[in-house]
Amino acid sequence: MSNIFFLRPPRRKATLEQLSIKYFSISAPKEKISSSRDWYLRHSKDEFVKKSKTDNYRARSAYKLLELQDKYRIIAPGYNVVECGAAPGAWTQVISQILGVKGRLVACDLLSFEPVEDAVILPNTDFTLPNNQLKILSHFENEKIHAVLSDMAPNITGNKSLDQDASLILVYSVLKFALQHTAKDGSLLVKLFNSPNTNRFLNDLKKFYRKVNIVKPASSRKESSEIYVLATNFAKA
Ligand SMILES: C[S@@+](CC[C@H](N)C(=O)[O-])C[C@H]1O[C@@H](n2cnc3c(N)ncnc32)[C@H](O)[C@@H]1O
The missing domain is CATH 1.20.5 (Single alpha-helices involved in coiled-coils or other helix-helix interfaces)
Known part of the structure; x- marks a missing residue:
């Protein structure tokens, strides 16, 4: 028929x-x-x-960053920080509270989101596009970045391996950016969907950062396959 x-x-x-x-x-x-x-x-x-x-806070995700910050001191007042995948802005609120007026925070997302005090927000901005990365950098006046944070997540299709690949593409685009613009001893925190490729990503990070660890905050839902990878003490690209 x-x-x-x-x-x-x-x-x-x-x-x-x-x-x-x-x-x-x-x-x-x-x-x-x-x-x-x-x-x-x-x-x-x-x-x-x-x-x-x-x-x-605009979302429960604020507590993931608060917990990681408490344990690992990723951000300090005066830092230059880039945040990728910021909407609705809960991490932006946390980072901005830590930096105060001394540091500089540029936060972008594909979606639109409300302004956050003391932060430059770039809504409707795809981080993976080179022109958008130039726009982000223009706010730092040639200074290096102390911390690059990404909570980006791709749109979930329901196909596990497609979603894992899309997540991997996002983290590699963050890593590529970070390698070019991170200050000595700077840090990288990224969210990733755990997959058989996670080890490859960790090994790539270890080529450039002295400490690399998988971290899963208590407020990250247990059933979620998301993990966070924290890489600190950036050596050189
Ligand atoms: C889990 S949410 C972030 C929540 C945020 N950290 C907070 O605390 O409010 C993931 C975000 O990643 C964004 N995203 C996904 N791909 C992106 C891309 N290529 N560029 C920028 N943002 C992206 C999504 O639009 C979504 O808002």
Whole structure:
């Protein structure tokens, strides 16, 4: 039977569910509905979501960076910092609070997001494009960067290996940028979807940074395959 037959409009009014089954032979996405409901329930009970509301952070992700900062002192007042994948701006809030008026923070995202005090924000900006990286650098007046942070995540397709590859492309574009513009002893913090390629990335980092570690903050959801890699003591490119 041809596809055209299946795509013919229904003679009688039908519910969306019936339509999907009859005309496209696809069952209604019950799993998706229940998993987004589960996500919502989990999200609304999540202690970090509640805390972010009282602490005035734009997202629970603020606590991932706060925890890592507490343990590893990645940022210090006076630093030049580049942040990739910043929307809605929770990390930007944290970084800007640490830097105060002394440091310089440039934060970009593909999406638009609200301004953050003492930060230069570049919304609607794809970090991977060379012109956008030049725009970021123009705010540092030829000074080197002390810390490059990326919480970028690709749009999830649901295909694990495609998503892992897309995440890897993002982290390599951050690494390439960092290698050219990081100050001696500077740091790199990137989010990555854990995959069989993680070790390759870690080995590449070890060529340029003296300390390289996988870090998974407590506030990163256990079921998530995201990991953070912290590379410090940049030696040379
Ligand atoms: C998990 S969110 C970041 C959350 C942020 N750290 C915070 O605390 O509010 C990941 C972000 O990466 C951004 N992103 C993905 N690819 C990007 C790209 N090529 N350039 C810039 N941002 C990108 C997405 O738009 C998304 O907003």
